[in-house]
Amino acid sequence: MIKCPDCKKLICKKATFCGSCAKKGKRNPNYINGLKHKPRFCIDCNKKVSTTRTTKLPKRCRSCDNKLRWSNLQYKKGISLKISSKAKKRLKIPENNPMFGKIGHLHPNWIENLNREYPVEWTKTFKERIRFRDNYICQECEEHEIKNKQKLCVHHIDYDKKNLDINNLISLCISCLMKTNYNRDYWLVYFTYVTNQEIKLEEVVI
Structure with a gap:
């Protein structure tokens, strides 16, 4: 001792x-x-606030402080401008862009033997008819065109751009349309089922 x-x-x-x-x-x-x-506690969530690494006595914990900071539009705008300016400078050099030179068959989403030509009947008026039929609502996420602040895309269910059968066309927002570029077999079966169910429902109503 x-x-x-x-x-x-x-x-x-x-x-x-x-x-x-x-x-x-x-x-x-x-x-x-x-x-x-004395031990300090966050004024928002009441968690204990660390005071050992700073000369100032914080009122909020780090998590609540970050939430408050990001709720400030001027702070977010300032950060986004800094990031975008850095990104623009970097991407001004084409070789720095990860997609540089990836055109046609070099693109990661390229699919062999896919028909990429639209028929003459594929017009703005024709696409508007499909949107009108679907009540200007995305048939996947059910968001209205007005809420998305952009026109809905008209998607070919069987991915054949020459097939303009109205039962082969469906209205999707841009976000849901991007999903259909992957797992095509799944989306083909899924939207075929959805459209068939709608057709049966219309027949019952009639």
């Missing part, structure tokens, strides 16, 4: 100070600039 250098209490050999002296002055985990601060 040895004595604590501060209060002279007996302590074990492994300890430097006794339990109470070990938390005094600079040895206290909340010691900052000669002051001992």
